[in-house]
Amino acid sequence: MHTDAPQPLDVRITAIGTYVPSRILTNDELSRIVDTSDEWIIKRTGIRERRIAAVDEYCSDLCFGAVRDLLARYPGALEEVEHILVATSTPDTVFPSMAARVQGEFGIQGCGAADLQAACAGFESGIQLASGLIAAGLHRKILVIGAETLSKITDYTDRTTCILFGDGAGAVLMEAGSPGAMLGTLARSEGAGAHLLYRSALAPAIAGLPVTPSGCIVQEGREVYKWALTRVPKGIGQLLGRTGLSEADIDWFVPHSANLRMIEAICERSGLSPERTLTSAEYCGNTSAASIPLALDAGVRDGRVRPGHTLLLYGFGGGLTEAAVVLRWTLESVR
Known part of the structure; x- marks a missing residue:
């Protein structure tokens, strides 16, 4: 490492949680829908199966699941959270935001909430935004979530796309603290x-x-x-x-x-x-x-x-x- 490397920001991840739907869609199942095969999909993508949200399961539900997992592993983690950012391309509604839905579900008081849309770069964009807000002294604790229900916007007659996409969510808690990360x-x-x-x-x-x-x-x-x-x-x-x-x-x-x-x-x-x-x-x-x-x-x-x-x-x-x-x-x- 060079000695002139920039000093790390005093921001770090202090909790993590994830959630995926229970339904599994295998390559063999897809081969009964479109002209493909398990061998063809694995050879070209490495994907063996994907998780699919239930008919009545939406992006907000996946966000809730990821946050519940985070809380189960890190009790008390949501105390004093000051802002929520959700990265998604598949919100239940354009407004209210999924971040506002998370705030309401978990009763986090005095907390800002906003969604951001940067597609597959969304989660990292959320981390960048949270880091900047914390480093600027505007907030000390931010919940960042990446969540998608891509199965709901996938054309299952198009084998070039339907073999790829699945559903899931992940959440991290970012906080001010030293040593910086x-x-x-x-x-x-x-x-x-x-x-x-x-x-x-x-x-x-x-x-x-x-x-x-x-x-x-x-x-x-x-x-x-x-x-x-x-x-x-x-x-x-x-x-x-x-x-x-x-x-x-x-x-x-x-x-x-x-x-x-x-x-x-x-x-x-x-x-x-x-x-x-x-x-x-x-x-x-x-x-x-x-x-x-x-x-x-x-x-x-x-x-x-x-x-x-x-x-x-x-x-x-x-x-x-x-x-x-x-x-x-x-x-x-x-x-």
Whole structure:
């Protein structure tokens, strides 16, 4: 590590919790819906199954489940929370926000609440925003949640997308405290590629190009894949340079679990070890804003992620948007 590396912000993660729906959708089940197979899906994506929300289960319910898990493992964690941020592309309602629903569900008094939408980079964007608010002295304790019910906006006649997406949620508590743990961040977007991955809403076109008005996820998978393999390794190099770290200093790489084959290629191009990479896609599918907290918590629960480890969290996707965080882990494992 370079001696001139920036000093970490006095902000750290002090609790974590996750939730996934009980229903499992396997590759074999999908092969009875569209022209695909378990072998074909695993070979191209590494995904074996994904969790699917019940008909009457929505994004807010997944948020509640993740926060309840956090509370069960870290009793009293919500005391004196001053703000809630929820990253999601699939809210039950545009307003009220999912963050306001969480505030109401858990009776957190005197607490601000807001949703943010940065697609697959949403959770890391939430961490960045929370870190800035805490470092500026505006708040001391913020709950950040990434939650998605992507199955509700997936076209199950389109085999290029329906094999990928699943549902889940993850929550972390961020607090002011020393020693500091936030080592560096990166955020950028390329809106010129917005038409490559979108969910249509009111507008009939994006950047002058007509969109499919189905309300479901639409993507040019090959183009998004090429963009990620170009931009993410470059972003990793830039972020490590800013923090004075090398690839060898990263104990765990936690990328957005879009596609395990994509992650393998990103590791190869960036010099990071696949064996030191945490993912959630194999058994949860691509859960967008929830994929990184799901992967991170799996590592916390089984003891792979330990206090003192240096983590690189990197989200990327619709926008086209990237957001990344390098942090020092300070939280003891609590199952």
